[in-house]
Amino acid sequence: MSFLAGALGMGFGALITAVFGCRTDRLISIFLSFAGGVMISIVFLELVPKSIDLSNVVITTIGLIAGAIMVYVLNQLMDRFSKEKKESQFHETFTEFFHSGDIVARKSSMLRSGIIMLIAIGLHNIPEGLAMGAAGQHDAALGLALAIVIGLHSIPEGMAVSAPLIAGGLSRMKSVVMTFLVGATTIIGAIAGVIIGGISDTAVAISISIAGGAMLYVVMGEILPQSIVTSKDRLPTIFVLVGIIIGMLFIELVH
Numbered sequence: 001m002s003f004l005a006g007a008l009g010m011g012f013g014a015l016i017t018a019v020f021g022c023r024t025d026r027l028i029s030i031f032l033s034f035a036g037g038v039m040i041s042i043v044f045l046e047l048v049p050k051s052i053d054l055s056n057v058v059i060t061t062i063g064l065i066a067g068a069i070m071v072y073v074l075n076q077l078m079d080r081f082s083k084e085k086k087e088s089q090f091h092e093t094f095t096e097f098f099h100s101g102d103i104v105a106r107k108s109s110m111l112r113s114g115i116i117m118l119i120a121i122g123l124h125n126i127p128e129g130l131a132m133g134a135a136g137q138h139d140a141a142l143g144l145a146l147a148i149v150i151g152l153h154s155i156p157e158g159m160a161v162s163a164p165l166i167a168g169g170l171s172r173m174k175s176v177v178m179t180f181l182v183g184a185t186t187i188i189g190a191i192a193g194v195i196i197g198g199i200s201d202t203a204v205a206i207s208i209s210i211a212g213g214a215m216l217y218v219v220m221g222e223i224l225p226q227s228i229v230t231s232k233d234r235l236p237t238i239f240v241l242v243g244i245i246i247g248m249l250f251i252e253l254v255h
Contacts, residue, residue: 015176051206069213070210129191133194136190148250
């Protein structure tokens with residue numbers, strides 16, 4: 001499920017860009033904000049309650065904080081590795097945000113830039129895979145719900161990553177395949193989640209709370225602020241709220 005959610009989600013997003021050839025940061029911000037809203041509802045209505053049931057509020061809180069710190073530190077390292085130096089903490093476009101423009105910036109640094117892009121997207125995918133693996137190990141229905149939501153979230157990511165590849169001269173087919181492979185990194189987190197989740201109920205609680213904290217930081221600390229800066233209006237905020245409502249209805253439907 002983690003492989004399908006990550007790889008097919010991003011691959012489908014890349015296919016949309018390759019076929020229609022039109023992609024705007026405004027459209028991506030709307031998609032990401034909506035998917036982020038759905039993820040927020042999943043975290044607070046599924047992951048957090050499940051973690052509390054399996055452990056307690058203290059462990060869940062520590063896990064949420066640890067997950068947020070983990071993503072923050074990894075992203076700081078990635079910005080330094082890619083030598084991003086900006087006055088603002090936010091990037092001007094989603095191409096810069098996902099580091100996906102680096103791969104086509106200079107032919108002489110193609111390999112290094114490609115590695116940067118792969119690691120950057122992989123970092124965002126691993127916590128999502130961790131959530132699917134740990135939750136699915138304990139509750140198959142919850143794992144499936146997370147896979148669907150994360151697959152939805154992966155589509156605009158695929159659009160954002162593939163656009164600069166195509167614009168930089170890479171063939172549409174190769175761009176779709178490369179984006180598909182980048183999305184497959186969710187399986188790394190899922191494997192870790194399954195292994196950790198098989199130890200005990202407390203281990204499951206810690207895993208899904210860490211994943212929940214990471215997902216919340218990505219949405220509320222990166223995706224939503226970046227979407228507002230990029231689109232230059234409050235439309236992303238509206239779609240986050242829509243996503244939260246749809247997420248609530250989706251959870252009710254699954255149960």
